[in-house]
Amino acid sequence: MSAAQLVSLTLALLAGAVTLLGLVIVMGRALHRYRDRRNARLSAGVRPLLLELIGGDSGEEVSEPLIRLATLNRRVWRAVEPGAISLLAKVSGNARTALVRLLEQRGLARDALRDLSRFSAVRRASAAHVLGMLGHAEAALPLVRLLSDRNAEVRATAVRALGQIGTAGAASPIISMAGGRAPFQLVAQALIRLGPGARPALVEALSHDDPAARAVAVEVLGLTGAVETAGALVGVLAGDPSSDVQVRAARALGRLGTPVCLNALIHATGPAHRYAVRVEAATALGDLGSPRAVPALRDLLADPRYHVAHSAARSLSRLGRPAAAALTETIAERAGTPAASHAWEALALQDLQAGRPLRLPEAAPR
Amino acid sequence: MATVLVAEDDSDIRDLIVFKLEQAGHTVIAVGDGASALRLARERPPEIVLLDVMMPGMSGVEVCRELRRHPETAGLPIILLTARAQESDVAKGLTAGADDYIVKPFSPRVLADRVHSVLARART
Numbered sequence: 133m134s135a136a137q138l139v140s141l142t143l144a145l146l147a148g149a150v151t152l153l154g155l156v157i158v159m160g161r162a163l164h165r166y167r168d169r170r171n172a173r174l175s176a177g178v179r180p181l182l183l184e185l186i187g188g189d190s191g192e193e194v195s196e197p198l199i200r201l202a203t204l205n206r207r208v209w210r211a212v213e214p215g216a217i218s219l220l221a222k223v224s225g226n227a228r229t230a231l232v233r234l235l236e237q238r239g240l241a242r243d244a245l246r247d248l249s250r251f252s253a254v255r256r257a258s259a260a261h262v263l264g265m266l267g268h269a270e271a272a273l274p275l276v277r278l279l280s281d282r283n284a285e286v287r288a289t290a291v292r293a294l295g296q297i298g299t300a301g302a303a304s305p306i307i308s309m310a311g312g313r314a315p316f317q318l319v320a321q322a323l324i325r326l327g328p329g330a331r332p333a334l335v336e337a338l339s340h341d342d343p344a345a346r347a348v349a350v351e352v353l354g355l356t357g358a359v360e361t362a363g364a365l366v367g368v369l370a371g372d373p374s375s376d377v378q379v380r381a382a383r384a385l386g387r388l389g390t391p392v393c394l395n396a397l398i399h400a401t402g403p404a405h406r407y408a409v410r411v412e413a414a415t416a417l418g419d420l421g422s423p424r425a426v427p428a429l430r431d432l433l434a435d436p437r438y439h440v441a442h443s444a445a446r447s448l449s450r451l452g453r454p455a456a457a458a459l460t461e462t463i464a465e466r467a468g469t470p471a472a473s474h475a476w477e478a479l480a481l482q483d484l485q486a487g488r489p490l491r492l493p494e495a496a497p498r
Numbered sequence: 499m500a501t502v503l504v505a506e507d508d509s510d511i512r513d514l515i516v517f518k519l520e521q522a523g524h525t526v527i528a529v530g531d532g533a534s535a536l537r538l539a540r541e542r543p544p545e546i547v548l549l550d551v552m553m554p555g556m557s558g559v560e561v562c563r564e565l566r567r568h569p570e571t572a573g574l575p576i577i578l579l580t581a582r583a584q585e586s587d588v589a590k591g592l593t594a595g596a597d598d599y600i601v602k603p604f605s606p607r608v609l610a611d612r613v614h615s616v617l618a619r620a621r622t
Contacts (some may be wrong), residue, residue, distance in 0.1 A: 183517040215510070222511055225605030299523045 162304060171211035178204065178212050179436075185234060186219065186227035194230050200378070202237040209238060220265045232266055241268045248274050252484040253283040260286065264293025272299040279305050288314045295322025300329025307337045310345035323352045335364055343374040354384025362388050369409070378405075379412045386416025394420060398428045401440065411439045418447025423454050430458045433471040441470065443479075445478035499523040500545035500617055501606075505535035505561065506579065507553045511602070515548065518606040519613065532556030536564055539571050546617055551587060553579040559594045566595035575620040577612060579604070 133141075158366045162365045181197045188194040204212065217240075220231055235241070240262060247259035248271075256460055260278055263271040275297070278290040291314045294302040303326055330352075337349035350368055353361045362385065369381040382400055385393035397420065400413035414432055417425040425447070432444035448455040459475040483490045502524045506512040509530070515584065516526045525594050527544065529535050532553045539547060539561075549558030556564075558578050565571040575606040578591040591599050600609055 179513070183514055187514060187518045187521060189607055219510055222603050223514070223606065224603040225607060227606050228603070
């Protein structure tokens, strides 16, 4: 065969391959469209039954659509199932209970449990997602195992699912995911969903080796108002080696707002503490809302570190009349100093946010 | 029983609300966006309005504010549906003039009960 013939043959083969590929793509799309239309038609026929199931008030009203949906043939059910799963996230109460009952009867949980060990990461993640949506308690242990999955998306889905299922025993494995094994926010949200049952594990995690685990535990205890853990959080604020964890502890104590929190936060604004911790403690005193913090915050207005003084002024502007009086007095007594500037700015911001004219129109000179 | 105007862009939720309220004996007009809801409410004022907060174009809070601005729709009872249980969203809705709010995911039964009680309040 000559070189010219070889080139012609190659080109012909290439053209054939391209045409074949084009045909496969076109046919694939057509098939996909046909399936979508067929599924839409099939599920539209069954939709009233599904609405009857989730809209029913009594067991009697629900039982008939439940039986009919549970015995639908596989082909029709396959078209209905995605819609039924998506509805799970949109309803609560009896409607959700009825829907979960239907999906369990259709074997969704059983299939999802099996799919947790599939080779495909998409299948494993989908299965974890479904088990979480169903709140399937028996899936807690397999999902904990999935936390060590090689795929990050699968691990994240398992964390979320464990939070949805709400098994408090999963708290420790979830906490250990905070150090980069799953997104921090996701871990925190899952732990919040576990409720008060997770608190012993969260308190234990305050002395975890990994600062990320300590950080997430502190964050969740503060967000869930775990006032009984205030003493432990005071210990974290005072002595944790990580400034990030200490900052979070200050924020958490501001949210908890017990007397022990107040004293610890006032102490943490002192010059012996790290800059970031002092700033957060000054802010947290505003969150806490006690007028007992006013003298300490007033002193901080003259702090040489800008953000400490600024945060103290903002906190004072949130603490009611005695604090507003402290700001006004500072403007008068320390005119021309940075303390007066911080005080004036805080009052001006408060006025602007309230939509009223500035009570002190003259800016304090810097 | 009453005529209820529902504005909700999620067809699953919209269908469920329509089903539940019709089951409770109400006449329901359902639309998928805020602008249509506003237009319909002005053309044929219903007895109560259910508005989703997060809709494309006009949000439920904006529709609520507009309804309150016009004398012919100012007195309509309005319930907001919000996917976010955030205090600020609820506060925004109530400031805009909503009478009540329902947080998603919701129980269809509770929704029907809320519609009933807001209507009863408005009628007394």
